[in-house]
Amino acid sequence: MPVLPLAWAAKTAAAEWNDRRMKHRTVKTAYGKVDAKTLEKLRDTFETGEIYNVIGILDGLRYRIDGLRQDLADLYAMATDVINEDPEAWRPMRDEPTTIFDLAESLSSELFDLFDGLEHAYKAIEELQMLAPQEDWGDEDEAA
Numbered sequence: 001m002p003v004l005p006l007a008w009a010a011k012t013a014a015a016e017w018n019d020r021r022m023k024h025r026t027v028k029t030a031y032g033k034v035d036a037k038t039l040e041k042l043r044d045t046f047e048t049g050e051i052y053n054v055i056g057i058l059d060g061l062r063y064r065i066d067g068l069r070q071d072l073a074d075l076y077a078m079a080t081d082v083i084n085e086d087p088e089a090w091r092p093m094r095d096e097p098t099t100i101f102d103l104a105e106s107l108s109s110e111l112f113d114l115f116d117g118l119e120h121a122y123k124a125i126e127e128l129q130m131l132a133p134q135e136d137w138g139d140e141d142e143a144a
Contacts, residue, residue: 026133034131042127050124057117068110075103 013027026033078100081087 026135033133035133037128042131046127050120054121054124057121058116059116060117064110068107071103071107075100075107078103 025036027036027039070093077091082100
């Protein structure tokens with residue numbers, strides 16, 4: 001059996017010890033204790049600017065919400081007229097005439113973009129949840 005260099009063996013042992021020590025270690029921050037290993041990983045991989053981008057998504061939604069509501073109400077009125085054959089139920093309040101399928105396509109596209117942005121926001125925020133110390137996970141960790 002070949003003899004491993006002492007420096008390599010010491011380095012490996014130190015790395016293994018550090019992994020065991022970091023496995024359930026927490027770090028105290030100004031915002032509570034966090035899992036040390038997850039914090040180390042996020043410091044290498046997480047882009048905090050993603051959270052700032054979420055603010056932009058919400059700002060865009062805030063400024064567009066009334067228009068989205070009106071467009072959906074208009075689409076409802078059109079669909080009620082065309083599908084239920086009830087032209088008296090509700091009239092669209094559009095300044096410019098449009099077709100039902102153009103309005104549906106426009107709303108579909110806008111809602112898809114919104115959902116895509118919100119999904120991106122969810123994924124960014126979800127990563128930060130992993131900072132919870134493992135002792136806070138309770139029995140979930142043991143069941144896995």
